[in-house]
Amino acid sequence: MALIVGPTASGKSALALELAKKQASVVINADSAQVYEDLQILSARPSSDEMEGVSHHLYGYIDGAEACSAARWAKDARAEIKKAHQNEILPILAGGTGLYVQTLLFGISPIPEIAEPVRSEVRALDTADAYSKLADEDPLSAKRLNPRDTARIMRALEVVRSTGKPLDQWHSQKTGGIGGDIKLHPLILLPPREWLYERCDRRFDLMIEQGARQEVEALLARNLPEECPVTRAIGVREIAGWIKGELQFDDALTKAQMATRRYAKRQYTWFRNQFPPEWQKIEENINNENINDIVRLLQ
Secondary structure (H helix, E strand, C coil): CCCEECCCCCCCCHHHHHHHCCCCEEEEECCCCCCCCCCCCCCCCHHHHHHHHHHHHHHHEEECCCCCCCCHHHHHHHHHHHHHCCCCCCCEEEECCHHHHHHHHHECCCCCCCCCHHHHHHHHCCCHHHHHHHHHHEEEEECCCCCCCCCHHHHHHHHHHHHCCCCCHCCCCCCCCCCCCCCEEEEECCCHHHHHHHHHHHHHHHHHHHHHHHHHHHHHHCCCCCCCCCCCCCCCCHHHHHHHCEEEECHHHHHHHHHHHHHHHHHHHHHCCCCCCCCCCCCCCCCCCCCHHHHHHHH
């Protein structure tokens, strides 16, 4: 199995497509935004024309009213990989969601379902109170987390209260990973940061030209709950502010581009530090002159 990962706008999709043209292959999405049907433009999901007849799976296959977890995606990815192997074609995973890839390869902690009364009680707390209680009940998690990281604080507190075990104990147990069962050819794209950030800015300009505003208008018309992940995708909030008259276009564009660059920076750090050091890294930008040379590394 080939694996191409890296920050947004680093050239993963183009590289996966070029590799797929060289041999019988299927490209499998590993990006948490590109799974949603509602986000064709803002997730930079390849269009039918851009797929050039190559089979692409797990792209736009989930309705925005649903939430796609790492566990759900990993289950779906395992099925697609198995199918590709049965058909004797190469599965090529491409995406920028490191947690998805980690879960697929190395497994996930078998945390039981949270008891609903516990969840309701924890979610009723404000962030400062929840963090204070977490410091008493699971000090290791509290020390590790940012005191303003509401979602992770709530998660850690509800886990320790519902299961009686702190989060770190659950994280030490992993199940379901396929990394030991497949022959993996990984490649991490880490191009020069200035080149990457410039591409992020230019790509968002292009998204506006392609109809990102209309895409967000359609999403807003669905009146989805705020907790739906699709409503928190980068660009949605900023363009929604523009649509509602809360932001001028230039301000919305600046904020969205800044959010994209910050996201790329976090991804860059993740991919440099979270995967095995022996995984091959490409630290140059992908272009028409070198893309075939990089494909040959995977071949």
